[in-house]
Amino acid sequence: MANHVSALKRAAQTRKRTAVNRRNKGLLRASLRSFREVLAGGQREPAEKQLPQALSRIDKAVGKGVLHKNTASRLKSRLQKRLNKTAAA
Secondary structure, eight states: OOOSHHHHHHHHHHHHHHHHHHHHHHHHHHHHHHHHHHHHTTOHHHHHHHHHHHHHHHHHHHHTTSSOHHHHHHHHHHHHHHHHHHHHO
C-alpha cells in the first residue's frame, strides 16, 4: 500500500483513469458486438446504418488513447470488408 501522500495521489489517479478507460473500451466493444450481430443476421440495411456508429466509436477510442491508430485502421477495414462480403452474397 502507498505510504507517501504523492503515492496515494498517484494511486487515486490511476484508479480514476482505469475507470474511464474501462468505460470507453466497453462502449467500443459493445458497439462492435452489436454491429457484428446485425451482420450475422444477414440483414444488409441495418448493418449499413450501424457501420458509421461503429466507425465513429473506433475513432473516439483512438482519440481517447484506448486504441492505437493502426489497430483502429485494421478494425475499420475488416468491418467494411465484412459488410461488403454480405453485399456480394
